[in-house]
Amino acid sequence: MAGGRQIVSFLAERQNLEQFRKKNWQGTFEQYLDLVAQNPSVTRNAFQRCYDMILSYGVDTYEVSREKKVHYRFFDDPLDHGKDAIFGLEDSQVQLVNALKSAAHGYGIEKRVLLLHGPVGSSKSTMARLLKKGIERYSAKDEGALYSLGWNDPENPGDTSAIHWCPMNEEPLHLIPEDFRRDVAAQFQEASALADYPLSISGELCPFCRYHYMDSLTRHGGDWTKVIEDVHVRRVILSEKDRIGIGTFQPKDEKNQDSTELTGDINYRKIAEYGTDSDPRAFNFDGEFNVANRGIIEFVEVLKLDVAFLYDLLGASQEHKVKPKKFAQTDIDEVILGHTNEPEYRRLQNNEFMEALRDRTVKIDVPYVTRLSNEVKIYEKDYNNDKIKGKHIAPHTIEMAAMWAVLTRLEEPKNASLTLLQKLKLYDGKSLPGFTEENIKELKSQAKREGMLGISPRYVQDKISNALVAHPDATSINPFMVLNELESGLGNHSLITSEEQRDHYRQLLEVVKEEYENIVKNEVQRAIAADEDAMARLCANYIDNVKAYTQRERVKNKFTGQYEEPDDRLMRSIEEKIDIPDSRKDDFRREIMNYIGALSIDGKKFDYKTNERLYKALQLKLFEDQKDSIKLTSLVSSVIDQETQEKIDVVKQRLIRDHGYDDESATDVLSFVASIFARGDVTD
Secondary structure, three states: OOOHHHHHHHHHHHOOHHHHHHHOOEEEHHHHHHHHHHOHHHHOOHHHHHHHHHHOOOEEEEEEOOEEEEEEHHHHOHHHOOOOOOOOOHHHHHHHHHHHHHHHOOOOHHHOEEEEEOOOOOOHHHHHHHHHHHHHHHHOOHHHOEEEEEEOEOOEOOOHHHOEEOOOOOOHHHHOOHHHHHHHHHHOHHHHOOOOOOOOOOOOOOHHHHHHHHHHHHHOOOOHHHHHHHEEEEEEOOEOOOOEOEEEEOOOOHHHOOOHHHHOEEOHHHHHHHOOOOOHHHEEOOOHHHHOOOOEEEEOOHHHOOHHHHHHHHHHHHOOEEOOOOOOOEEOOOEEEEEEOHHHHHHHHHOHHHHHHHHOEEEEEOOOOOOHHHHHHHHHOOOOOOOOOOOEEOOOHHHHHHHHHHHHHOOOOOOOOOOHHHHHHHHOOOOOOOOOHHHHHHHHHHOOOOOOOOOOHHHHHHHHHHHHHHOOOOOEEOHHHHHHHHHHHHHHOOOOOOHHHHHHHHHHHHHHHHHHHHHHHHHHHHHHOOOHHHHHHHHHHHHHHHHHHHOOOOEEOOOOOOEEOOOHHHHHHHHHHHOOOHHHHHHHHHHHHHHHHHHHHOOOOOOHHHOHHHHHHHHHHHHHHHHHHHOHHHHHOOOOOHHHHHHHHHHHHHHHHHHOOOHHHHHHHHHHHHHHHHOOOOOO
């Protein structure tokens, strides 16, 4: 076991003092201008920085239905190894990134509130958390560096510990007088031409810095070059914990909050020191808008805000200004991100007094996931056999819970020949006869509200958690445990508004249970038929007979040595398993022989596993031949002879080896399938 000294040495070897010095850089205003000349990107605004941060993680392109799509790796949360990864929702992510891109280039979106809109539990907060976390860590990298300014204390000009740093961490270029900004930007033109954005100097000093600026200007007789000698510049690392560049505002009880929470408040203890409440040194610029300057402010449930707060929000978005008490309007530079749910947004649409806010928002829909494989990933992130110790999660447990959740979000297809389950499979990339990619696009276009209603992932996560603790004696949890929890919770689910909806969700649970039965029956069939030697013998026998049949020859009986007619009964018993009608048997047999012949020409050996249809037919035939000898149905009785038990144990080991079961869940699934066989409910 490592001791204290070893751990300290381990950490000492990995600390980066050079990086610490970079993050804590301080210099003069003139040195900062040198930095700008070398790298104009340090002057980027909040939207530009946020957009570049997302792009820095890379972009993948892929094709769906002949349409090019993009996936931003940032939303996989490489920052924290996928802890806040967002699965699916590519369209929402693209919509958000496009809004940031437009704002970064000054196309007008920078004057809007980005409003994430969707049902509860659809990842709106996760998306906001990712952006805040991303911009925080980006600011600590060399490519994300940004800087702010501070002022010498007039009474202690040489004391670096007495510097009055800007409370809003504003851009140091605000020091350049308005009349000369265009000319200064032109001086940097050569360097800024190589950057992604042209260098622009906009915004005025905050009241605190303006006070120190005017004081210094007075002391130096109007000499601006002397003023900047009183200025220090330092690098700023955005931090939500330290309230630097990242703010979060959450509505509270109306009696306990006022707009000063957004724009700061008077520091009454300092009024006596400075003589007036309009002195910026007697004001705390610590409202959420103030602290979020240069970064991001998140409004949780933004539409629950009191009207007084909305006025501040409107000015902040459209004019990029806020109005602290007793002071002039103050410039801010930040991404304003809000999120809200469906009922609150409907209330906004119906409220004529909210027109100004509606006009200043860019709505980004964040629906529930409607692709099964993505929904499964959401739950597997928290519930997997690595994370859940002492409990084995049986195969299909997470999948069945996810399947039910997705089914509740889908609208009934208008095509009468298509079931809701088939629609789910089409959305998940499965193919169905008669349905093309164009049909799937049409299905999605017909269902405008799909993903905005249904069951939240949180409900499913709660019920999986219940199943894990409700069976203390079980070493594994299976789909029925979770499905039963899901069903029992419907009775008091607070977001289900009608009995009709509740009954619909219960019916969907029955659909999922039926699908699970089909899945495990097929798995057990494959496990029983997984005798490679027996499969190879059956295949060789079938091919010998097909070859003789197609070439009008006879087959030598290996037992009697006599030549006999090809065994049509054997061939049909295999072909019928994949629904080859008698009228098509000749075509199928010629197809098999042509396939073998083509492989031979290429110098390849025939393997039944490479022909999917034949492989399936052989499996089903072998299962039919072996299930009676294994006597699986005897599992439902209390007495099993040793020979049968040995055969069952072989099947169980195949389930464990090939399908991910443990001993208990393999026994359970065999017993379940045995009970189906016992009641005669066997289908191919």
